[in-house]
Amino acid sequence: MDLQSNTETEVLEEKVPLPKQPAMPLWTRKALLRSVFREDRFFLVLSVFIGIFSGLSVVCFRFAIDWARIYLLGTGAVLSTSRLLLAPSLAGLVIAFLVIHFFPATRGSGVNQTKAALYIYNGHIPFRTAIGKFITAALAIGSGHSLGPEDPSLQIGACLASVLGRKMRLSRDRMRLIAPVGAAAGLAAAFNAPISAVLFVIEEVIGRWTAGILGSVVLSAVSSVVVMRWFLGSESLFRIPAVELKRPSELLAYAILGVVGGLASVAFSSGIATLRPWCKSLPRWTQYFQPAIAGLLIGVIAVLGFPQVMGAGYEYMDQAMHGQFTWQFLAILAGLKIIATLLSFASGTPGGMFAPTLFIGAMLGAAVGGAQHVLLPHLTGSPGTYALVGMGVLFAGFLRAPMTSVFMVLEVSGNYSIIVPVIIANTFAYVIARGLQPIAIFDLLTRQDGLDLPSMEEQREEDVLHVEDAMQPVEDPVLDGEETVDQSLQKAARAKNHQLLVRLSPSGWSIVTRQELESMSSQGKGAANLGSLLPILQVPHLHPDYPLETALRYVDRWPLVPVVSRADFRQLEGVVSERNVLARYREFGEG
């Protein structure tokens, strides 16, 4: 009965007596059910369910964060000192206790856990992870820890998907893919941005575009966003300012923003690279107090006049976009948010890094825009546009998701005129961050946790070997199928190798050995056409641009595989053999 061992067809056809006679003929009903419940179609249907469940869970998660904030920090915009200090500290103590004793898998953001489910645990994520993430992250963000709700939503979505997949007894291949489907749904609902969520999951979790998974990811993301908008409305996370690009020379200012964002990304990720292992290396008993101390320090920052660093901070991003802060204040906020997020994240407090990244980017962007506006008032536009671009810059530089960073800004702003500044700034940030900090943040966290998950960034930039890299020039004469056996034998006498390629008419290739030619000749077939005596099964051909792994399918069966031009299949570019392919792979592996 298990789908992992039996096909669904077997399940449906099992010989168990049915209690009632069906209204329609049995074979018709079975065929219909078989058609609907073919696993690939069923997976699509299930994706919608996953999307809806994830959307509902994320809505509840948002409610929980807001309620935690109201009851822990108060209802006003101006908060009391005692609450600012006590709420994150005490919440930190509770969170540490819960994480250590009940939900150890809820530490951190959740993106890597989802990747681990995909690559290590065959899509399995325990349900208690979702429960734990929900409670601890809501408590952390609501009490003012500098973390965001997006990555936890992603993990909650992935976890729900995993549970549903297990209950539905999906095959192992489908189970592996189900976590990213739920992750996309969770992220889309948290971000209210389905395109960005789909792109992020493809770019950072799955790592490749495959038709089999894309439809499910899109369906689940859209379903969850619909549910989220049903309950929380369709407005974006912040009011979008009027986007303006004053003149083409302003692109230079965006390039400067890209450079600054790239450096800030490096500082941020270097901070995590240093502080997180240090916190983990401290004695175990300190882990009970690390989130509380982080919370207390964040509270101190808030009491000193910067309460904006607490929580996700979307309302302050909104204000930065509308020019409410001076550029100096914005720059300070960006710096303090990096510190606050480092404290929260390195202490193992569950919560996401998306919102802090966007916050830092928005503040930095608005600060750079504001400073440039003061220095060159006629060159630069409103700081709001810079804040929007700045969000994408940090996304590209820190999270190293260049495609998602561009589309996220487009999706959030709803304005395509911003695309050129975004691409320019993001490219600068990405190149600088990658140059100065070769390991992307998610890979860094993976390695710190002792896991070996594939690096999507490395995969993206990995060199791919092609057939042309292993191809050898043709040294021996190429025989023609129209020639006689005797003529071919004469040509073969000049060959170094035993196997010779035969060009067939009108197209196609075959192989013949010298011995076979001699045998044909001795049997009195010397005057016959060579092509007519060769076996019907032809040798497959390759093209030079094929990936080298394609050649592996043929080289064990055929001693020589012809590599032909795409323009003329009879024109031989070279040949590959098993030895050539393996030698090329060996050279590549040795660097």
Added chain:
Amino acid sequence: MPETRYFNLRYYLRQQPVMLASLSVLLVIFFLFVTGLSQAYHAQRQALGTRWFNRGVADLNAQNFAAAVTEFRTALLYSRDDYQYQLNLAEALIGMKHTGEASAYLLNLWEREPEDGLVNLELARIAAQQKQTKEGVRYYHDAVYAAWSSDQEWKRRDARFELIELLLQIGDKAQAQAELIALSENVGDDPTQQERIGDLFLRAQDYDHALAAYRVSLRSDRHNEADLAGAGYAAFELGQYSPAEHYLEAAVAYDPKDTESAERLKMTNMVLHMDPFRRQISAEERSQTVIDAFTTAGQRLKACPVPKSASPLGGGSQDSLSEEWAAMKPKINETRLRGNPELVDSAMDLVFRIERQTNILCGPPTGPDMALLLIAKTQGF
């Protein structure tokens, strides 16, 4: 048998259609649960939003703008899209002179309700402040024809007054006149409004309508010195010197500190006394007036020496005017003028030409020369 039934049940529960159906039921239950939570959540947020909004309104009314901004912001935390919260926050921000952010909120509101009078009016004010006159005029127009929640007529009228002010500031007098005419038809006999309209007509240089507006206003209060001064000014500019003298005399009598009206009255008196074509004067008096004017013009010609080639009017040159004046001088005496009305006309024609040309070449004159220039205008020269 019970065991078989149990296995049958297990079999069915493991079938995907059955599981999907169960999942659907679970989904409906979860959805209803979240709906309940959502209602509680939104109700709480609405209550919190209202509480902070009411505090903000109290502070806004007390012109405590900084506190009002914080409170409206807090209210918006709980209901980010609330129209009234945003509108009040925008007003508080305007009070704090944070026009950039205020206009961001107002534009957002305008997109939602482009026919809201207050939003259009505030956007118009911000645009006018930022010298974006085109946008300002557009928003004012929208405010004039927009819907207002209360006192619609008054608010539309006030918006139109502000629009006219802006049009006058940017020098679009024709458009300002058109708006003023439309406005004057709506205000009735309200003396305060008519006085304001009269002032604006004066600034738009529409003296006819200005005089009419002041006269309507004076019907209610004949002693209003501002109306009298305005009416005197309008009549003066229209060349109606007798009524101008009447109004200006009254204005100066009621407000002796009104030096502008006093100066204008002086000029009016001069015009009236230096005009040889006025009615009901004796021949002797007319001759003397012509002689005085001729002498004044001669002095002006001497004071405003002009190169020989200069001929701004395209007609005779400065020298020819001097020659004409010199040639005519012997004829200008009381005896000849009294018996020869044509000589009066010729003499005054020369006087007016001298005053007009010297006005162009040497700038506007003062005193009697100015009076002669005004008389020339009245006489159609």
